[in-house]
Structures are given as C-alpha cells and as structure tokens.
Amino acid sequence: xxxxxxxxxxxxxxxxxxIVGIIANDWLIRLFATFNDIFGGFLSFIIPLxxxxxxxxxxxxxxxxxxxxxxxxxxxxxxxTIFAGIIAFITASNLYPAxxxxxxxxxxxxxxxxxxEGFLDFELHxxxxxxxxxxxxxxxxIGMAALKNDTLLNVFTDLRSxxxxxxxxxxxxxxxxHIFGIFANMTHAGQxxxxxxxxxxxxxxxxxxxxxxxxxxxxxxGALNKQNPxxxxxxxxxxxFTALGTQSSAATxxxxxxxxxxxxxxxxxxxxxxxxxxxxxxxGSTITLLSCATAVLFLQGDSITxxxxxxxxxxxxxxxxxxxxxxxxxxxxxxGLLESMLGFGPTMVSLMIALYLAQDSLGTACNVTGDGAITxxxxxxxxxxxxxx
Numbered sequence: 001x002x003x004x005x006x007x008x009x010x011x012x013x014x015x016x017x018x019i020v021g022i023i024a025n026d027w028l029i030r031l032f033a034t035f036n037d038i039f040g041g042f043l044s045f046i047i048p049l050x051x052x053x054x055x056x057x058x059x060x061x062x063x064x065x066x067x068x069x070x071x072x073x074x075x076x077x078x079x080x081t082i083f084a085g086i087i088a089f090i091t092a093s094n095l096y097p098a099x100x101x102x103x104x105x106x107x108x109x110x111x112x113x114x115x116x117e118g119f120l121d122f123e124l125h126x127x128x129x130x131x132x133x134x135x136x137x138x139x140x141x142i143g144m145a146a147l148k149n150d151t152l153l154n155v156f157t158d159l160r161s162x163x164x165x166x167x168x169x170x171x172x173x174x175x176x177x178h179i180f181g182i183f184a185n186m187t188h189a190g191q192x193x194x195x196x197x198x199x200x201x202x203x204x205x206x207x208x209x210x211x212x213x214x215x216x217x218x219x220x221x222g223a224l225n226k227q228n229p230x231x232x233x234x235x236x237x238x239x240x241f242t243a244l245g246t247q248s249s250a251a252t253x254x255x256x257x258x259x260x261x262x263x264x265x266x267x268x269x270x271x272x273x274x275x276x277x278x279x280x281x282x283x284g285s286t287i288t289l290l291s292c293a294t295a296v297l298f299l300q301g302d303s304i305t306x307x308x309x310x311x312x313x314x315x316x317x318x319x320x321x322x323x324x325x326x327x328x329x330x331x332x333x334x335x336g337l338l339e340s341m342l343g344f345g346p347t348m349v350s351l352m353i354a355l356y357l358a359q360d361s362l363g364t365a366c367n368v369t370g371d372g373a374i375t376x377x378x379x380x381x382x383x384x385x386x387x388x389x
C-alpha cells in the first residue's frame with residue numbers, strides 16, 4: 001500500500017469500510033473497533049504534543065513577528081468562521097420553506113449509540129488538554145522569541161523532529177486502517193444512513209455550501225498569491241479525505257501540514273498556522289451547525305431572525321475553540337449556546353446532535369481544507385506587511 005499515494009489509500013479505505021460494514025458480522029466490526037479505540041487513544045495522546053512541538057518553536061523562530069502573525073492568523077480565521085455562518089443562515093432561511101415544506105420535528109436517537117464497541121475498554125489520557133497545550137505553546141513560543149538564548153528553542157526544535165518522526169512512521173501508515181474501521185462501524189450501525197435519508201436534501205445543501213465556500217476561500221487565497229485556486233484545492237484533497245474519515249481536525253494535522261506546504265507558503269508559516277487553525281478555524285462546522293439549527297427550528301415551527309443569529313455566531317466562533325479535536329466536539333461545545341441564545345429544548349438538542357453527528361466528517365473536512373487557504377492568505381498578508389516596513 002505504501003507505493004500508493006495517501007489520497008488513493010484513504011479512498012480505498014473508505015470504500016472497503018463501507019463494503020465490509022455491509023457484509024461483516026459483529027465480531028469482525030468489534031475487532032476493528034478495538035484497533036480504532038487504541039489508535040484513537042494514541043491520537044488523543046499525541047495531539048497536544050503536536051500542537052506544542054509545532055506552534056512553540058514556530059513562534060520562537062518568528063521572533064518579534066510572532067505576536068503579529070498570531071493576530072493575523074486568528075483574525076482571518078475568525079472572520080472566515082463568522083462569514084461562513086452568515087452565508088449558511090441566509091441560504092437556509094431562503095431554501096427551507098420550499099425543501100422542508102410539510103415536514104415536522106421527529107425525534108431521532110444519537111447515531112453514535114448504535115456503533116459497536118471494541119473488545120477492550122482502552123483509555124489513554126492526553127498529557128494536556130488541547131486548550132492548555134495551545135496556551136502553553138503561546139507562552140513558551142513568545143518567551144523564546146523574546147530571549148536571545150537559543151537553548152530552549154533548540155530543545156523544542158528537537159521535540160518537533162521527534163513528533164514529525166512519529167507522524168511519518170506511525171500515524172500516516174496506520175491512518176487508512178483507522179479510517180477503514182470508522183466507516184465499517186458506521187455502515188454496520190445503520191442509524192446514520194437512516195438519518196441521512198430523511199434529511200438528504202438538507203445535507204446536499206450543506207455539502208454544496210461547503211464546496212462553494214472552499215472555492216471562495218481559495219479564490220481569495222489564489223488572488224493574493226497569484227495561483228490557480230482550483231489547483232490549490234486539488235493539492236489539499238488528501239487532507240479533505242483524511243478528515244472525512246477521522247472526523248477530527250486535530251488528528252488530520254499531519255496531512256494538512258504536509259499538503260499546505262505544497263501551496264508555496266513558507267514552511268515556518270505553515271508549521272505555526274496549521275496546528276493553530278485546526279483549533280480556531282471552523283468554517284465548515286459553522287456552516288453545518290447553522291444549517292442544522294435552522295432546520296430544527298423550522299421543523300419545530302419556530303422563526304429565527306438574523307438579529308438573533310448574529311450574536312449567537314459571534315459567541316460561537318469563540319466557544320468552538322474550546323471544542324476538543326474529536327468527532328462531535330463542535331456541536332457539544334455549542335449546546336449551551338443553542339439552549340441559552342436560540343431557545344433549544346431537550347428534544348431539539350437531541351435532534352441537533354443526531355443531525356450533526358450523522359455528517360460531522362463533512363464539516364471537519366471543510367474546516368481542514370480551508371486551513372490551507374487561511375495559511376496562504378496569512379502568508380500573503382505577512383509578506384506584504386513585512387515589505388511595507
């Protein structure tokens with residue numbers, strides 16, 4: 001399999017997972033679920049080290065420009081996330097009266113409850129929470145940038161080399177097997193397919209919005225860097241399909257980083273922005289959340305206005321940063337806002353979770369693919385800023 005490109009291996013893994021999920025018995029699915037539990041635990045363990053290993057030395061090498069680069073990246077990512085939500089709300093508000101006409105709210109079970117569990121009760125706790133790792137990376141990176149002594153910076157550079165070795169020798173080779181197991185289990189469970197069937201039209205709209213928004217992001221990035229946006233998108237496809245299987249922006253960081261460096265951006269810029277964007281750039285998840293939330297409100301018979309959605313979006317863009325880099329993290333982080341700001345009750349929240357989890361991978365895939373565009377835009381702004389000075 002190693003002689004095949006990563007993209008082809010991922011596509012094969014997805015196809016085989018669906019086929020095996022249809023024909024396999026429970027024992028075989030549980031066997032792959034056991035592997036996924038172990039591998040998923042390892043991913044959760046290594047993610048904070050990836051963040052620290054890349055972001056801290058990345059800021060350190062940026063020197064005095066670290067604070068500026070962080071500000072640029074965070075601002076561009078936040079604007080992208082908010083704008084994605086606005087587009088989703090406007091589209092849903094205009095289309096749902098036609099495509100959801102005559103339908104009403106129906107309770108679905110959480111699709112994740114039907115997934116088979118592995119043979120082992122395996123837990124591997126990460127050394128740090130994602131947000132803790134991010135804050136620690138900022139503190140250490142800015143501190144190293146301020147110090148004239150490179151001793152600590154060399155230590156974190158060695159840490160980055162170790163993390164890169166783990167990524168290339170362990171994570172990347174095993175990733176297709178992990179994706180295979182996820183799709184086999186989801187297909188075998190069957191509940192996800194039933195939810196997708198009922199809300200097929202809504203999901204088609206979401207996918208089209210994801211695609212159109214990615215084209216918009218790369219059109220801006222391509223215009224700033226004088227590149228063909230569709231070629232840039234093609235370069236990021238391995239990251240898209242990896243996220244489609246893992247349902248985790250953080251778990252896709254190794255692939256996203258490798259592909260982003262092929263977009264003619266500086267390597268140290270990508271090393272800094274990609275791990276950061278995996279946690280703060282959630283345009284795809286925001287499109288999905290707003291589309292699903294608006295659908296639930298419509299089916300409930302409630303009206304929703306831009307005046308109520310915009311404050312929700314502004315807070316959501318910050319709140320989702322606290323979402324863990326795992327499947328369903330964004331919707332779990334948004335539940336409190338859905339209840340307090342949009343008036344969701346228990347039944348509506350349950351349906352929202354079911355809708356979101358049924359296609360969480362699509363939003364995540366849009367997130368990580370868009371990270372390449374944001375990285376390119378950040379690199380362009382940073383270059384122009386440096387030239388102007």
